[in-house]
Structures are given as structure tokens and as C-alpha cells.
Amino acid sequence: MDAETWVWTLILFGGTIVVVAFLMFWAIKKDREKVRQGTHDEEG
Amino acid sequence: MSDVKPAAKREVFGSRFAFIAAAIGMAVGTGNIWRFPRDVHAWGGGAFLLAVVVANLVWAIPILMAESYMGSKARLGTVGAFRDFVGRRFTWMGGFMAVVTIAIMFYYSVVCGWAIRYFVYAVTGRFEQGITVDETTGIWEGFIDNGAQTVLFHAIAIGLVGFIVYRGLKRGFEAVLKIVVPALFVMLTILAIRALTLDGAAEGLRYLFVPEWDLLGNAELWLQAFAQMAFSTGAGWGLYLTYCVYMRRREDFALNATAIVAGNHLASLLAGIAVICTVFAVGGVALADEATGAGNEGLTFIYLAALFGDMPGGTYFFAPLFFLVLALAGVSSLIAMVELAARNVVDLGMRRERAVPLIALVAFLVGIPAALNLDYLSNQDNVWGIGLLISMLFVAIAMMKYGLEEVRREMNADSDFGVGAWWTLLIRIFPVMFAILFGWFLYQSVTEPGNAWWDPFDTFSLAAMVVQWVVVAAILLVLNNALARRVSHGPLTASGVGRERQIGR
Numbered sequence: 195m196d197a198e199t200w201v202w203t204l205i206l207f208g209g210t211i212v213v214v215a216f217l218m219f220w221a222i223k224k225d226r227e228k229v230r231q232g233t234h235d236e237e238g
Numbered sequence: 239m240s241d242v243k244p245a246a247k248r249e250v251f252g253s254r255f256a257f258i259a260a261a262i263g264m265a266v267g268t269g270n271i272w273r274f275p276r277d278v279h280a281w282g283g284g285a286f287l288l289a290v291v292v293a294n295l296v297w298a299i300p301i302l303m304a305e306s307y308m309g310s311k312a313r314l315g316t317v318g319a320f321r322d323f324v325g326r327r328f329t330w331m332g333g334f335m336a337v338v339t340i341a342i343m344f345y346y347s348v349v350c351g352w353a354i355r356y357f358v359y360a361v362t363g364r365f366e367q368g369i370t371v372d373e374t375t376g377i378w379e380g381f382i383d384n385g386a387q388t389v390l391f392h393a394i395a396i397g398l399v400g401f402i403v404y405r406g407l408k409r410g411f412e413a414v415l416k417i418v419v420p421a422l423f424v425m426l427t428i429l430a431i432r433a434l435t436l437d438g439a440a441e442g443l444r445y446l447f448v449p450e451w452d453l454l455g456n457a458e459l460w461l462q463a464f465a466q467m468a469f470s471t472g473a474g475w476g477l478y479l480t481y482c483v484y485m486r487r488r489e490d491f492a493l494n495a496t497a498i499v500a501g502n503h504l505a506s507l508l509a510g511i512a513v514i515c516t517v518f519a520v521g522g523v524a525l526a527d528e529a530t531g532a533g534n535e536g537l538t539f540i541y542l543a544a545l546f547g548d549m550p551g552g553t554y555f556f557a558p559l560f561f562l563v564l565a566l567a568g569v570s571s572l573i574a575m576v577e578l579a580a581r582n583v584v585d586l587g588m589r590r591e592r593a594v595p596l597i598a599l600v601a602f603l604v605g606i607p608a609a610l611n612l613d614y615l616s617n618q619d620n621v622w623g624i625g626l627l628i629s630m631l632f633v634a635i636a637m638m639k640y641g642l643e644e645v646r647r648e649m650n651a652d653s654d655f656g657v658g659a660w661w662t663l664l665i666r667i668f669p670v671m672f673a674i675l676f677g678w679f680l681y682q683s684v685t686e687p688g689n690a691w692w693d694p695f696d697t698f699s700l701a702a703m704v705v706q707w708v709v710v711a712a713i714l715l716v717l718n719n720a721l722a723r724r725v726s727h728g729p730l731t732a733s734g735v736g737r738e739r740q741i742g743r
Contacts, residue, residue, distance in 0.1 A: 195440035202284050202447040207507050214504045217497040218258070224490065224654045225254035 248313075249407040250486045256416040257489075258497050261481055263419040263570030265472040265502040268349055271564050272534040274506040275446075275513040277466050279530040281459050284449030287507075289463030294499045297464060297671065298471040300664040301630055302478050302495035303657070304637045307645055309482030310489065314728040315581035316476040317721055322730040323636045326722040330714035331632045333721055335476040336582050337710050338625040342475075343575035344601055345608035345618045347399070350568035351391030355381060356539060357565050360546075360557035369547035371540060378539045388609040393602055396576075399569055400598030403576045406590065407484055411573050418566055425563045426508040432556055433515035436549070441523065442515035446507075461678050464671070469623060471502050474630030477574040480581050492653040505567075512560070513542065520545040538564065576601070585725045587737060617697045621706045627676055628707070634668035642666065 251257040278286050312319035316339075320332030359365070364377065381387055402410045433439055453459050472478055478498070517526045521541070529541035542560065546552035576597060583593040608615040637645055642662040649657045683691045683700040691700040714721075727736045 195443065198448055199440060199444045202449065203443050206284060206287050206447045207511070210500065210504050210507055214497070214500045217493065217500055218255075220654065221254055221258060221490070221493050221497050224493070228488065 248484075250484050251412055251481075252408070254489070254494070256412050257481070257485065258494060258501070259419040260412060260415040260574075261472075261478055261494070261498045262501040262505070263415045263422070264475075264477045264481060264574035265470065265498055265571075266419070266422065266505040266567050267346075267470075267571035268353065268534075268564060268568045269470055270502065270506045271509040271513070271567055272538045274466065274470065275510040276530045276534070276537060277462060278446055278510055279514060279526070281462055282450035282453035283445050284447045285451065285453040286459060286463055287447065288449060288454065289460050290467055290503070293460075293464045293467035294471065294503060296664055297630075297668070298467050298473045298499050299495050300661055301473040301633055301668070302471065302498060303491050303649065303661065304633050304645070304665065305473070305476070305479040306482045306485070306491045306495060307649060308633070308636060309479035310485045310491075311648075312728045312730050313483055314725065315480055315483065315578065315585050317582050318585050318725040318728055318731075318736070319479060320632070320636060321722050321725060321735070322728055322732075323640045325639070326732075326735055327718065328639075329722040329725070330711065330718045331636070332476075333714040333717070334625075334711055335474075335629040335632060336578065337714070338622050338629050339475050339477065339575055340579050340601075341618060341622040341625075343572065343579065344605040345615045346568065346572055346575065347396040347601055347605050348388065348392045348609045348615060350395035350399075350565060350572050351388065351393075351609070352381075352535075352539070353561060353565035353568050354394055355387065355391045356543070357558060357561040359543075360553075360561045363553055365543050365546045365557045366553050367547050369544055371544045374540045374543040377543070378535070382612060385610045389606055392605050392609040395569065395572065396598050396601045396605065399572045399576050400594055400601075402573055403580055404591070404594040404598075411577060415570060415573065418570055422563060422566050422570070423505065423508070425559055425566075426505060426512060429512035429556065429560055429563065430508045430515075432549075432551075433512045433519065436515065436519035438519035438522070439515040442518035442526070443511070445518065445526070446510050446514050457678075461675055464675055465679075468627060468630065468675075470506065471499050472571075472574075474626050474633060475574075476578055476629065477571075480578045481574065483581060488652050490652055490654045491649045492655050492657050509563075513537070516545055516549070517541065520548050582725075586721075587724060587726065613697050617702060620698050621703045624679065624703060625707055627672060627679075631669060631672045634665050634672075637665050 251260065281289075308319045308323055312322045314322065315332070316335045317329060317332035320335070321329040324331060359377065365374070402414050404410065405413075433442070468474065478495075514526070514530075517529050517537075521529060525541070529537050532541060543557070546557035546560070549556060576594070579597045579601075580590060580594050583597065584590050588596075608618060642665060646657050646659075646662055649661075680700065683689060689699065690696045693699050694701040694705045696702060722735060723737065725736050
């Protein structure tokens, strides 16, 4: 595989994986904080 | 504010993970697997992907945030939410949004049935080593021309989804989707890794990710990217609005919408790698052009089905896995469509235990013509697919009518990252973006050679679309006041409007 394909695959595909992982991690972390603080005031 | 208290105890998603998983399942559908790879291939790979990312940021995320706010604050389906946000005279807008998505549900169940049928074909080893494109064409034509089979698998799809939705949130769709959606990503990853390890996969990656910079100056690429995004993310369908009725209080608006759009994009890329790299590696460049030019069904049910036969492990592992992914992606979206219909019918006063079987039965019966006639299905896909753009416009109008600054202030109180002035700006300019995209579509319809745009009986004509939209809008306008009266109260319902809600519905 040539260098150009590597670079663009890393940017567009690798970048998406990093963004999704980061957003999911952030969302779950914030959720745990809200549950701990009782912010939701409601249980599922 | 209403003096009628909403239901004392209501079902809500048990965790944020379950909520996001369900919403990603709503967004990820068959289009991610069979349309996205074709679009990327047709529109310059990386250049198209960059345009899709921009479309996601400026269009999908703001609209999903708006839907999220409407559903979580109104605590009602699309009809009630529009009544309470835009005013009772505009209840029909929520009805239009519901009808568009329900009309899609009717034929989408048929498509899910195809995927289930092909999963059964694959499991039973139908795509054996050495199978040719002519033979898979024969399998497809034999299936699609057999009305008993297409109707049977349509019944299986809507019956299965009806059963899941009938069981409600906690025992039904939350329980199913928080397992199915992560499993979908695992299976897509396996398919993508397999495709990447085939000799010649690099050429597929090149097609997918390396931008052809010249194309970024092509207006049509941008319009195609926005259209792809509009159909893919679920923005404007009312499905996310419906799921947000079950959001817990003080839940985030901004981060959730961003995570859902990003998750949907990742699913599309995984599917793109799995499909395009397989086609390039096993079939070569010439076949790749032929396969991606053969339409959604041609690519999936004819070319990929044939290529699995030439792939090591293809017949009994990768073919069943691929069609299982296609079926689960379809089912996870169909669940949201049935729930949208159920939420609106329950808001109108019917008990859920009655509403869901009735909806499943109606969906089965109304979906039969699409199961029997591919032209009719294509017509419906065209009419209501484009109709989604109008629904998106209605969401933007609802936000502007309710007050953009007030919404932004309230979103900021609960969101995990700041909702800046960018959000109000993007909603405000939405009608302009809509006019450009819709205007381009109208121009294409009228100028396309051989397209009888004035003929309402032509499958893909502009007149066929407009006539159906106008008929639906006219009926809803006539029913507007009755709908506004019948839909139950929510926390935002003005006094003297709507029906008193009964506890537990």
C-alpha cells in the first residue's frame, strides 16, 4: 500500500475511531458523574 | 403550563450507553451498508468523505439536537411535540413527519425481509465456491419474482420487530438494542478486517479514502454528500425525537447527538471498507465499477453474493455474517420506526398493548404492494426519502418559532459541552441550505433527459412525489384540530389543549 493511501486511511478512518471512542468515553464518564450526584432524579 | 400532571411513572432508558446504542441503531440502517460504499466510490472517495463530515457537522448534529430537545421536553411523539412547540394550528407538521417515516416503514420492512432471506440463503450455503454473477442474478430474480416469499419474509421482519416493540422499552427495544448494536459493530469490524487482509484490498482503500481534490469544487459532490447525510443519520425522521421521549431528566443534548452522528459515520466507514475492499480484492477494478454501478440490490444481492463464493471462508462464515449485519442494521432502524408510530398512536389514546399489534398488522398489509412490485417500492423510496428533507425543515421551523435563544439556554443547562451561537446560526440558515438542496433536486428532476417529471404515474417523477406529499398534507390539515384535541397532554401543553393523559400509558 502506498504512503498516500496510508496517510488518508489513518486520517479519515483512524480519526473517526478516535473521535467515536473519545465521545463514548466522555458520555459514559459524565453519565456516571450525574448518577452519583443524583442529577437525573430518575431511574431507568 | 398545564394543570394536568403527566404520567406519574414513565419508562426511561436505564443508562446513557443504552440510549446512545439505541439511537445509533436507529441511524445505522441498510443504507450504511449498501448505499454509502456506492456513493463514496461514485463521488471521489476521500473528497466525498470530507464533504459528508462537513454535512454531519453543519446539518445532522444541529437538527438531532433540536429533535432531542423537542422529544425530551414535550414527552410526546412527533404530533404532540409539534403541537406544543409550534402551536396547535401546526399540529399537522408533526403528522406529516410521522406519515413520512411510517410510509418508509411500510416498504423498509420488505427490505429487511430481503436481508433476512439472504441470511437464510447464506447460512444454507447457497453462495458456494465458484458461483457466478449470472447464478446470483438468477437467485435474486427467482426470489424477487416469487411474491409468496417476499411477502413471507416481510411478515417475518415486521412480526419480529412488532414483538420487540410490543414488549416496551425495558423488556423490549432497550434490552435488544443494547446488545444488538455493539454486536453489529463487532461483526462489521470482523468483515472489514477480513476485507483488508485480502490481496488487492489496498486498491479499495485508495478508492475509499484518498481524496480527488478537483471534485471538492464540484457542487454536485456537496449536494450528494448532504443528501447522503440526510438519509443516513436519522435527522428529520422523528425517530430520535421519539427515543428522546424516554430520556431521563437533565440528560445531555449536544454530546449525545455528536456521538450518534460519529457512531453512524464509523459504521458507514466499516461497511465501506468491508464492501469496497472485498469487491476490489476479489473482483478487480473492472468488476468494482460494474458492481457499484448496479444499484443497492445489485451490489449486495448479486455481486457481493457472488464474490463471497470466491473468498476463503466466504460461503459459510463471511456471507452469513454480512447478511446478518444487513438484517440487524435494518431491524434496528425498523424498531425505531414502529416505535415512532406506536408513540403517536398511544398519545392519541390507544393502549400500547393494542396499538403495536395494530401497527404491525397495518404495516404488513400496506407493505404488501412493495413486497410484490419493485417499481412501487422504488417509487415509495423516492417519494418519502425526499419527503424527509421537508420534515427536517419543519424541525428547524419549530425551533425558530419556539425561540432559538431560549432553547439554547436550556440546552446549555444540561449539555456536557457548550451549545454556542453556532447552533442558533446553523438552525437559522437551515432554510437556505434546504432551498439549495431542494432546488437542486427540482432542477435535476426537470432537466434529466427522459424523465417525465410532469407524469404522476411515472415511478421517479417529480409529479408523483408532489401529488403524494400534497394529498398527505391536505388530509392532515383537515384533521389538524382533531389531532390537536386528541393528542394527550405533555409538560409543555397549554391549558385547554389536548386530552388528559391516563397514568401508565
